[in-house]
Amino acid sequence: MNKNAQSEGANDILLEVKDLKVHFPVYAGVFQRKVADVKAVDGVSFTVRRGETLGLVGESGCGKTTVGRAIINILRHVSPDVQISGEVNLYDQKTGTKTNLLPLSQHAMRPFRSRVQMIFQDPFSSLNARMSVRQIVAEPMEIHLPNMSRKEVDERVQWLLERVGLQPEYAARFPHEFSGGQRQRIGIARALATNPDLIICDEPVSALDVSVQAQVINLMEDLRDEFKMSYLFIAHDLSVVYHISQRIAVMYLGNTMEIATNDQLYFDPKHPYSRALLSAVPEPNPDRKGKSRIILHGDIPTPLNKPSGCPFRTRCPIAQPTCADALPSLDAQADGRSVACPHIELAATQMGR
Numbered sequence: 001m002n003k004n005a006q007s008e009g010a011n012d013i014l015l016e017v018k019d020l021k022v023h024f025p026v027y028a029g030v031f032q033r034k035v036a037d038v039k040a041v042d043g044v045s046f047t048v049r050r051g052e053t054l055g056l057v058g059e060s061g062c063g064k065t066t067v068g069r070a071i072i073n074i075l076r077h078v079s080p081d082v083q084i085s086g087e088v089n090l091y092d093q094k095t096g097t098k099t100n101l102l103p104l105s106q107h108a109m110r111p112f113r114s115r116v117q118m119i120f121q122d123p124f125s126s127l128n129a130r131m132s133v134r135q136i137v138a139e140p141m142e143i144h145l146p147n148m149s150r151k152e153v154d155e156r157v158q159w160l161l162e163r164v165g166l167q168p169e170y171a172a173r174f175p176h177e178f179s180g181g182q183r184q185r186i187g188i189a190r191a192l193a194t195n196p197d198l199i200i201c202d203e204p205v206s207a208l209d210v211s212v213q214a215q216v217i218n219l220m221e222d223l224r225d226e227f228k229m230s231y232l233f234i235a236h237d238l239s240v241v242y243h244i245s246q247r248i249a250v251m252y253l254g255n256t257m258e259i260a261t262n263d264q265l266y267f268d269p270k271h272p273y274s275r276a277l278l279s280a281v282p283e284p285n286p287d288r289k290g291k292s293r294i295i296l297h298g299d300i301p302t303p304l305n306k307p308s309g310c311p312f313r314t315r316c317p318i319a320q321p322t323c324a325d326a327l328p329s330l331d332a333q334a335d336g337r338s339v340a341c342p343h344i345e346l347a348a349t350q351m352g353r
Contacts, residue, residue, distance in 0.1 A: 013091055014197055014230050015048040015071070016098070020086035022066050024079060026304065037083070039303045040066045042254035042311075044086075045330060048198065050093070053224065053231040055245030055262070057238060057277070059300065063254040064234045065121075068200040071232070072116055073101050073109050090115065090198075114144035114194035121203040123183035127175040133186055134171035137161070140193040160189040163226075164219060181212035185219070192223065201233045205240060217244055238281050242266050250274050253311040254303060256330055260337035270337065270344045273312045275351050294351060310341070318346050 022041040025034045041063040048054045056064050069075050075082050089098040090112060101112060117140070120126035127136055137157045141148055148156075158168035164185040175183055184204060191199050201220070205213040221244060224231060235241050241248055241262075248265045250257045250273065258271040269275045276294040296315045301307055307314050313323040320343060328340045341347070 012049045013047050014050045014093075015232070016087070016089040016091070017044060017046050017067070017071070018087040018089070020044045020067065020070060020088065021084065022063070022070050022075065023083040025081050025083065036304050039254050039306055041070065042303075042306065043327065044251065044254070044256050046249045046256065046259055048230050048232055050197075050230060051224070051228050052246045053233050053244050055241035055248040056232060056234045056251065057236060057241050057248060058251035058257075059277075060236065061300070061303075062251045063303075064236075064251055065202055067251075068118065068202050068232060068234050071101065071200060072113075072118055073104060077106065110144075114140070115197045116200065117191040117194065117196040117198075118200045118202065119184075119187050119191050119204045122207055123180050123187055124207070126187055127183055129175055131174070132171065133157075133161070133166075133173055133175070136175075136186060137171070137189045137193055140190060144194050156193070157189075160192055161186075163192070163223065164189045165215075179212075180208050181216060184208060184212075184216055188216075188220065188223070192227065195227065196229060198230045198232065201231055201235075203235050204233075206235065206237065213240065220244065238266070238278065250277065253301060253306060255311050255327070256338075256340060257312065258337065258339050258341075259330070264335065264337055270333065270339045270347065271341050272316050272318055272343075272347045272351060275347060276317075318343055318350050 020041055021043055023037040023039050026036040026038060027033060028035045044063070044067055046054065056067065058064055070084060071088050075084060084102055086102065088101045090101055091098045099112065101109065134154070134157050137160055138153050141153050141156065157171055161168050161170060166182065166185055175186070178186065205216050208216060217240060220231070233241060233244055245262050247259065247261050249259045250265070250271065252273050258265065258269065258274045265274060266278065269278050276296050279292065279294040294317070298315045301311065301314055307324070309324040309326055310316070310328055313319040316323070328342055330338045330340045333339055
């Protein structure tokens with residue numbers, strides 16, 4: 001079983017994901033028989049501490065978004081045949097208890113929706129065009145906080161809009177009247193409506209201009225510190241993830257490759273895939289020398305037919321014959337990080353940075 005390397009106190013953990021697997025069945029033929037499984041997530045483990053941002057990075061198609069949707073338990077409503085296993089434990093600091101969200105029905109999950117919210121990637125499609133801003137932001141409160149009066153809801157809507165940098169009078173407008181950055185701010189206000197413990201951010205700035213990205217990221221950092229909440233920040237832009245995250249988890253083909261602090265991963269990655277990923281980050285100073293690009297050869301395997309053993313072995317520059325035997329466990333290192341590779345010393349000597 002994969003092990004999380006972080007030595008955390010139980011009171012510091014808000015979310016614990018253990019050996020999460022999400023497989024989508026593939027049907028074919030006249031009788032629509034199951035012929036294969038798309039192993040979108042195939043054994044992911046990590047924790048999110050209270051008040052921190054954990055970045056989740058990897059190539060497109062590696063399963064990052066599926067992890068986020070599994071955590072908020074909406075996959076079965078999108079794909080009823082999906083096969084989900086493992087644990088997604090949400091801790092309650094007041095009672096000292098934990099709840100596994102994965103097996104909960106839609107009705108049983110409802111009390112936890114106020115504690116776990118999501119900011120979606122596309123600000124142009126994630127807001128209901130037929131609802132006003134007031135209705136969009138108020139809807140979570142009307143569902144999860146039914147004891148609030150209409151006046152209290154209206155006051156909180158206006159307060160939330162101010163907190164995300166929008167004018168309170170914008171509450172009467174509709175999404176099509178706003179720019180992309182403003183729409184994403186509305187999405188952030190909606191996610192904050194129930195005062196959640198955790199917000200899952202699914203590439204929240206990838207559809208925005210660079211200047212607007214910086215504004216939204218700074219806003220999210222300020223809100224995290226003000227409301228003492230946690231983020232699971234899913235993205236592929238490593239510079240953005242480094243800026244906002246305290247720790248970063250690297251995924252490849254549905255598996256966790258490495259979990260480390262942002263400085264550890266950015267300046268001293270250990271896993272061969274992490275080294276290749278970080279070598280692709282553009283260098284802003286054209287006069288700086290010494291950074292070599294690691295070129296990976298071969299195509300990314302399909303989740304329909306993953307390689308045996310380590311999923312990265314077919315493209316890994318230091319792959320050994322034993323890498324095909326078994327999936328490497330996510331083991332603790334002396335510096336506190338976790339790495340799913342038994343050959344990190346070999347990577348250091350042969351791959352460099």
